Amino acid sequence: MxxxxxxxxxxxxxxxxxxxxxxxxxxxxxxxxxxxxxxxxxxxxxxxxxxxxxxxxxxxxxxxxxxxxxxxxxxxxxxxxxxxxxxxxxxxxxxxxxxxxxxxxxxxxxxxxxxxxxxxxxxxxxxxxxxxxxxxxxxxxxxxxxxxxxxxxxxxxxxxxxxxxxxxxxxxxxxxxxxxxxxxxxxxxxxxxxxxxxxxxxxxxxxxxxxxxxxxxxxxxxxxxxxxxxxxxxxxxxDIIMLKSITKISIPAAVEKLIMRSGQLLYGGMIVKIGTGAYAAHNIAGTIETFSYLPGMGFGVAAATLVGQSLGGKKKDEAQSYGLMSYFLATGFMVIVGIIFYIFAPFLAGLFTEDEAVIGQVVQVLRLIALFQPFLCVTLVITSALQGAGDTRFPMYSSFIGIWGIRVLGVYILCMKLGFGLIGVWIAYVIDIIVRGVILMNRYLKGKWKEIKFS
Structure with missing residues (x-):
């Protein structure tokens, strides 16, 4: 303890x-x-x-x-x-x-x-x-x-x-x-x-x-x-009062998860229409990308815990510093993972398939997402820091903007209308994490979350 x-x-x-x-x-x-x-x-x-x-x-x-x-x-x-x-x-x-x-x-x-x-x-x-x-x-x-x-x-x-x-x-x-x-x-x-x-x-x-x-x-x-x-x-x-406090924090977090799941389901259906090879490459790239999430999720846990404990101890500046330091440390880990993705993309794709066309698409995707790990890290660590402070509504709003306003719409325009194929899906993904990353970091630096009270 x-x-x-x-x-x-x-x-x-x-x-x-x-x-x-x-x-x-x-x-x-x-x-x-x-x-x-x-x-x-x-x-x-x-x-x-x-x-x-x-x-x-x-x-x-x-x-x-x-x-x-x-x-x-x-x-x-x-x-x-x-x-x-x-x-x-x-x-x-x-x-x-x-x-x-x-x-x-x-x-x-x-x-x-x-x-x-x-x-x-x-x-x-x-x-x-x-x-x-x-x-x-x-x-x-x-x-x-x-x-x-x-x-x-x-x-x-x-x-x-x-x-x-x-x-x-x-x-x-x-x-x-x-x-x-x-x-x-x-x-x-x-x-x-x-x-x-x-x-x-x-x-x-x-x-x-x-x-x-x-x-x-x-x-x-x-x-x-x-x-x-x-x-x-x-x-x-x-205890109805305590349950209300827990629910007040939990419901926006649940809605955020549902926003993400439903959005993924919808644009996943669009990817299927691009072709079987594209869908296979998308799933392979997504599976590999999961490993880049792990450092961000781990440091997100640390950020949520330490931000919450610092606010409980009335140490607001320390709370903000813990969140930022967690982000910087996680970014270091995730950049290393991104470098591995970029250099070893053909090898990693080859572990999952022997289809050269699919491998080529996976390599393109991995090298694209490798360049934007710091923004992905914001969506993981800073979101957790805000949630640790009890600010779950803002991440919910940002997810709605990012997933439905940018990613789903972007996949529809870039893939269905302009014919960019699978790379268009992941360009929409990159735009989403950049916009959400900027919005979330701005929210965190302004510090309004420090004033959230629990009953």
């Missing part, structure tokens, strides 16, 4: 670099592990055939919508917990975690019920054919119905990060990865005299690893030495 005086001393010594790194690196590793768990699942399920891969993919499309709400609740939890921890009001921090946990259980159960009742209908709406439905339905029911465990997991992890503990979520993610990988093999294919469950086994492995994560997080958050403690507290009744 980060003590306020320790943060202050560290900041004076090295502009907060050491403190930021202690928070950011575990968060970066956790993000890498979250990506890796999906890679492992896809690898094992791929052995069952293309229909099985499609079944998992369709399930994930639905889950991504739900996860947007869960992530938003996590953002609200981090913002409020970090503020109370910074103010050294641990009782209110504990109370906020309990209220977030109550909300996560309600939201998770509601989404789980929807998934159970409308499972087949949802998959058919998403375009699942009978051959795919055979695989998708058991996996969907097994993974999507217990959605409550994903929501609880995200809230508890966010609470720990808000208190300055990014190592615990990282360690638990390591355990979850190992358990998931082992159970994937055993439950999908079988071992000794056990024949395995096929794709159902993949769903069981995923759900079990999530349940295990929740159990481990509960143990950690209830430990006697922990400064966040929800088990030994007496009050567990619903």
């Amino acid at each position: 980060l003590q306020q005086n320790t943060i202050a001393k560290s900041f004076k010594k090295n502009w907060g670099i050491e403190t930021i790194m202690l928070l950011a690196i575990p968060a970066m590793i956790e993000n890498i592990l979250q990506v890796f768990i999906g890679v492992v699942d896809t690898y094992f399920v791929g052995k069952l055939g293309t229909e099985a891969i499609a079944g998992v993919g369709i399930t994930n499309l639905t889950m991504n919508v739900y996860i947007s709400f869960f992530l938003a609740l996590g953002i609200g939890t981090t913002a409020i917990v970090s503020r109370y921890i910074g103010a050294k009001d641990h009782e209110k921090a504990n109370h906020a975690v309990k209220q977030s946990l109550i909300m996560s259980i309600i939201i998770g159960l509601v989404f789980g019920g929807i998934n159970l009742i409308f499972s087949k209908r949802l998959l058919l709406i998403l375009g699942a054919e009978e051959s795919v439905l055979e695989y998708a339905l058991p996996y969907f029911i097994c993974v999507a119905v217990p959605a409550v465990f994903i929501c609880i997991n995200m809230v508890l992890s966010s609470a720990l990060r808000g208190a300055g503990d990014t190592k615990t979520p990282m360690k638990i993610a390591i355990v979850a990865n190992v358990v998931n990988a082992v159970l994937d093999y055993i439950l999908i294919f079988g071992i000794f005299n056990f024949n395995g469950f096929g794709i159902l086994g993949a769903g069981l492995a995923t759900t079990f690893s999530r349940v295990l994560s929740v159990v481990l997080l509960m143990i950690k958050i209830n430990a006697k030495e922990a400064k966040i403690n929800i088990y030994f507290s007496k009050q567990w009744k619903i």
